[in-house]
Amino acid sequence: MMKLLRFLKPYRVPVVLVLILTFLQTLSNLYLPTLMSDIVDVGIVQGDVPYILKIGAFMLAIAALSVVFSILASFYSAKAALGYSRDLRSSVFNHVENFSLHGFDKIGTSSLITRTTNDITQVQRVTAMMLRMMVMAPMMCIGGIIMAVSKDAKLSLVIVAAIPVLAIAIIIVQKKAIPLFKAMQKKLDKLNLILREGLSGVRVIRSFNRIDHEKERFKESNTELTNTAIKVNKIIAALMPIMMIVLNFSTIAILWFGSIRIDHGHMQVGDLMAFIQYAMQIMFSLMMVSMMFVMIPRASVSASRINEVLELEPDILDPDRVITANEQKGHVAFQNVTFSFQGAEKPAVSDISFSAEPGEVTAVIGGTGSGKSTMINLIPRFYDVDSGSVLVDGTDVRDMAQGDLRAKIGFVPQKAVLFKGTVAENIRFGNETAMDEEVFQAAEIAQAAEFVSNLENGFETVIEEGGANLSGGQKQRLSIARALVRRPEIYVFDDSFSALDFKTDAKLRARLKQEISDSTVIIVAQRVSTVMDADRIIVLEEGKIAGIGMHQELMKTCDVYKEIVSSQLSEEEIA
Structure with missing residues (x-):
């Protein structure tokens, strides 16, 4: 005492x-x-x-x-x-x-x-x-x-x-x-x-x-x-x-x-x-x-x-000597990355190497427990790698100030988290200085503007604790709008379209492609339809990369990807 x-x-x-x-x-x-x-x-x-x-x-x-x-x-x-x-x-x-x-x-x-x-x-x-x-x-x-x-x-x-x-x-x-x-x-x-x-x-x-x-x-x-x-x-x-x-x-x-x-x-x-x-x-x-x-x-x-x-000292700290990222904007690279949870018998992800460039959509797909979410959690440095390095704009994330690193990223988590407050306040959580027009535009791109306008008080409608008065899809769209209003260099969507119907999913991805064409987009998804149009698809299996390429390429070279596709699409859709 x-x-x-x-x-x-x-x-x-x-x-x-x-x-x-x-x-x-x-x-x-x-x-x-x-x-x-x-x-x-x-x-x-x-x-x-x-x-x-x-x-x-x-x-x-x-x-x-x-x-x-x-x-x-x-x-x-x-x-x-x-x-x-x-x-x-x-x-x-x-x-x-x-x-x-x-x-x-x-x-x-x-x-x-x-x-x-x-x-x-x-x-x-x-x-x-x-x-x-x-x-x-x-x-x-x-x-x-x-x-x-x-x-x-x-x-x-x-x-x-x-x-x-x-x-x-x-x-x-x-x-x-x-x-x-x-x-x-x-x-x-x-x-x-x-x-x-x-x-x-x-x-x-x-x-x-x-x-x-x-x-x-x-x-x-x-x-x-x-x-x-x-x-x-x-x-x-x-x-x-x-x-x-x-x-x-x-x-x-x-x-x-x-x-x-x-x-x-x-x-x-x-x-x-x-x-x-x-x-x-x-x-x-x-x-x-x-x-x-x-x-x-x-x-x-x-x-x-x-x-x-x-x-209890935080095990993730800013470095004594902060390195400023170079002029690259939105470049993400994994170099032989391996990461294990404390007490785990084997690594959650192992020997991961790939790069994601601005203007491209990189999709990550794989079975449950394959390490998809774990891998992208390393980008904003929620965890530190055991070996290898994660680079953002050519700089190891461990050499960057955490605030500077996360300012570059618009992160939409797997579980949509909303806070007690109005719809507008929740969207502005991503950018507290955003004007009303920016909030509305972000909601529109996220396909949330229509349902928000139908709420009793529109953008001033109070969201209950945890978003209890909204559906799962509505919460996901507001979470996406919160990331969009930030206007970051890198967007990370961790299975953020899972609660959306196919029509809304398609509309949202089409608008995203138009509005954030200059940013790096990384999408984790379970649906093949969400990742088919990506510039690069990374297939994970048991924490390792089973294949990297575009849809048609992977259909020829990656058995894991073919199994995922065949389990979700009919032969006519595959053709």
């Missing part, structure tokens, strides 16, 4: 104010029992009413100041803790945004969400509490002991006997609680995963009538989390009765031995009353310490999970 305290540096002034105000509040509280002792021993015993009124008024003033200090300390501690958690949350989010896809796979999306929300909230709560208690508790304890000893040193032995009992109880609770807190956070991750899968996959769940199964999964995970939480809270709850028993027995002992000392003339009644107050303050400070020891283990678990994210 100490590693995260660096995020408190911008809030040094509020933190210092909290410490000073808490110090003054504690001093005020420690002074009040002494004043009360004076009222009893001097004012009441001697019948001095003016003295009682004077000291009573002074006590009220001190109590009022203590309240003011407490309110201000609470305000500044909340300000520092909330600002700290905001900065920490932003830092985690910004760091995660730089992860390669390997980083997301390693930690898990659901766990990253939990760490960015729940874990940071736990750390925030403890930070706010520590800012006040780390000054108040020790000072009240030490100050209370000093003041109690000043009243009666021998009677202080009662407090000395009680402190080890409380310390042992705190240590035992902490030792048992920490492993359970770790288990709770992991079970919370699992619960979030099941919830996320249940919400995002609701259509699949309903279509396969697996609602009861998902309910049972959630119930089981929720019950595990609840049982662990109950178990840890039982352990923590045991601490308070132990402390109250020790406190009450200590009070009884103080009254018993104090009355004896008063009877023998070694102590005054007012001093005994003050002593009891100081004993209560000492016990209260130890209760605060126990609360800290209960909260800190959970926060330390959360802090370690947050640090794990912040310390």
Whole structure:
């Protein structure tokens, strides 16, 4: 948790104010029992009413100041803790945004969400509490002991006997609680995963009538989390009765031995009353310490999970010396490229070599799992190659700044991803400065303008989360429009026409050929009809190139391609 305290540096002034105000509040509280002792021993015993009124008024003033200090300390501690958690949350989010896809796979999306929300909230709560208690508790304890000893040193032995009992109880609770807190956070991750899968996959769940199964999964995970939480809270709850028993027995002992000392003339009644107050303050400070020891283990678990994210270095970084691409525009080349996923037994793609030129359409086709999407994910450098090189405009992508590289590319992923917002905002995601005419033109080329105009508010229609109020084909067309409005040098379509009917597919490809004739176009497709007219067709099989050429050429030389074609087209269509 100490590693995260660096995020408190911008809030040094509020933190210092909290410490000073808490110090003054504690001093005020420690002074009040002494004043009360004076009222009893001097004012009441001697019948001095003016003295009682004077000291009573002074006590009220001190109590009022203590309240003011407490309110201000609470305000500044909340300000520092909330600002700290905001900065920490932003830092985690910004760091995660730089992860390669390997980083997301390693930690898990659901766990990253939990760490960015729940874990940071736990750390925030403890930070706010520590800012006040780390000054108040020790000072009240030490100050209370000093003041109690000043009243009666021998009677202080009662407090000395009680402190080890409380310390042992705190240590035992902490030792048992920490492993359970770790288990709770992991079970919370699992619960979030099941919830996320249940919400995002609701259509699949309903279509396969697996609602009861998902309910049972959630119930089981929720019950595990609840049982662990109950178990840890039982352990923590045991601490308070132990402390109250020790406190009450200590009070009884103080009254018993104090009355004896008063009877023998070694102590005054007012001093005994003050002593009891100081004993209560000492016990209260130890209760605060126990609360800290209960909260800190959970926060330390959360802090370690947050640090794990912040310390995970992105494996794809900009080079120290960025090389600017030459004057070529849109040239893409693979040179003996091999890539493997972490832990995989064999490469996903192996020894891939080809080039794609501006003004040409390069198509990639192959069976499921042949490595098509993996191969084109290497172009925007979502992954780094194991060997070989991917060149864009004659420069290895590893020698380019990631921002500069991706500015050259209009990428349309296999799964159409839309964001909460209007249709126009989603298209402008590709180019935030695009004018209305450019947005409309991009939608028209993508064959989306017609259905968008039929929507209730046209381009200002709000798209629900994930595009839930659109069909698969509509989402794909808007994703294509988002890439088109970017006007990049390289277009990469990763099976982006799969949800389109043949008529719309043909119209879209015809318009693309007219509008982006100067750009490099790389299309991954399952349909033969989508790739037949390409200038170059790359056929993949088990991560290797089985053939490169135009349609007619491949029909003569590539058996894999012939099998794909014959499985989709009739003999008349092939002829």
